[in-house]
Amino acid sequence: MRIYVETYGCWLAKADAQILLQRLGGVVAESPRDADMVLVYTCAVREDGEVRQLRRLEQLSAEARRLVVAGCLAKARPYTIKRIAGGAELIYPEQVEGGRERTMHNLPEPDGGLIYTAPLQVGCLGNCTFCVTKYTRGGAGYVRSAPPDLVVERVRKAVARGAREIYLTGQDVVTYGFDARWRRGWNLPDLLERILSDVEGEYRIRIGMSEPWVFGKFVDAILDIVKRDERIYRYFHLPVQSGSDAVLRRMGRRYTADEYRGLISKIKRELNDDVFIATDIIVGFPGETEEDFGHTLRLMEELQFDKVHVARYSRRPFTEASVMPGQIPDAVKKERSKLASELALRIAHARNSRLVGRRLRVLVDEVDHGLVVGRAPDYRQVVVGRGGGPLGSFIEVEVGRAEPVYLWAKGV
Known part of the structure; x- marks a missing residue:
């Protein structure tokens, strides 16, 4: 068919x-x-x-x-x-697996592609007031995790068939194994150690999105692995959503802005700021004042994120936030989104500019509109050539110039 x-x-x-x-x-x-x-x-x-x-x-x-x-x-x-x-x-x-419930006992078969995506878990421990996914997939403590033996077997097969990037994905990747009470072998650090020890080869692992308050429980173990093995990208996607404690409370987020600051500061300190931090921010959440929005901009300035996904709040079915008072007019959300996005690009450009003149080992992984693009050790995008390219190969380049999204290899 x-x-x-x-x-x-x-x-x-x-x-x-x-x-x-x-x-x-x-x-x-x-x-x-x-x-x-x-x-x-x-x-x-x-x-x-x-x-x-x-x-x-x-x-x-x-x-x-x-x-x-x-x-x-x-x-x-x-x-x-x-x-x-x-x-x-x-x-x-x-x-998805053909039954009435998700078991996570059926993972994608490797297809010989350069990237293999391994869904580790579904569900979330949070209960955010803006989130429809907790209804469509599960949340508020519902987590289902793939057996570690199955994950390792699929990753081994993928690498043997030519995969060079392994994306560990899920709704909230760091909650992997919560349904097994995070016992030995059934938590993200143990799974990473198992993959790295059991799967030989030259490949890179990208850890998917994780909730900050859960990530903090495992941060020491994860950073220890990242520091020891270059096969894990120095990349973390940790959504903050707002820099205002008042907004975070209304969102149902389970941390304060200062607690989030502490987590990011620890990661940057432990990795000597040789790291890529991506985050998500929602502007125009119900009740968000100009002062609240100002707190978010100041947090962005202070923590110097490498990438910010800025989203205007939108009402979703079955969510508490959709019926909250203080809904923000679209024009205000649009203006705040513009300001946050412009600031995010300025910061990203400054972060990338620090790397001009640095030599990097890059995994070439795509051709995008005629540009041959690879990933640096922290998953940062590097343009290494034009036309075709040796996809799947590792090459040494010197960074010649920087833009908010791309680094450019010298001579390109």
């Missing part, structure tokens, strides 16, 4: 789409017109993304012989999807 696949959202969604494709026994089709089935794996995190996906589903319903809609939006908006695409079959996130 020829299956055309479109995926929206996070790396966990991409992994789930791959599991579904393999379970359905299909081969990838290049376009909807060439396909026996169209599979769309959806995301429900943002309202603007929902609008785009619904519009696309309406279009595909007129083209596809058979339309399957899976993922978070399928669970959050089933009646809306059925209204605009009446013949669509729906698969909820917990049904």
Whole structure:
């Protein structure tokens, strides 16, 4: 069966789409017109993304012989999807493996690609008031983790088939093994140690998004591993969401701004600031004042993030924040988003500029619009050439210039 696949959202969604494709026994089709089935794996995190996906589903319903809609939006908006695409079959996130519940006993089979995405867990220990994912996938203490033997076996097979980057992904990666009470072998540091000891080869591991308050419980063990083994990218995605304690409380986040400052400062100190810190910020959350927003800008200035995903707050179904008083006008959210994004780019440019003249060992992993791009030891993007490139190879370069997103190798 020829299956055309479109995926929206996070790396966990991409992994789930791959599991579904393999379970359905299909081969990838290049376009909807060439396909026996169209599979769309959806995301429900943002309202603007929902609008785009619904519009696309309406279009595909007129083209596809058979339309399957899976993922978070399928669970959050089933009646809306059925209204605009009446013949669509729906698969909820917990049904990805074919049963009624998610077991995490079915991981993607390596396909010989340069990147292998390993979904370690689903669920979250948090209960954020803005989050629809806790409804669509699970949260507030619900966690399901993949068996460590299965993860190691898949990673070993992926590396043997040519993978050079291993993305450990999930809703909240550092909660891996919580359902096994974080016993020996069933926690993120132990899993990292096991992969590094059992899987030989030249590859890099990227740790996915983690909640700061849980990450803090394992930070010492994780940093010890990162310092000892260059196969782990010096990259951490730790969403802060706001620099205001008042807003963090309304969001249901389980840390203060000072506690978050302490975590990031510790990471930078332990790694001599040779690290890439990515974060997420929501502007315009209900009740956010100009003073609250100012606290966020000051936190960005102080912690000097390498990348900031700035999002305007949008109401999501089934969330407490959607009915909170003090909803912020769109014009105000847009202005705050503009200011935060501009500041984020200025800081990123300054952070990258420190590396001009430095020699880096880069893993070449993509060709993007004619640019050959690789990843530095901290996952920073480095343009190493134009045209084609030796994908999967490691090369030494000297950084010649810097931009907010890219470093450029000297001579390119």
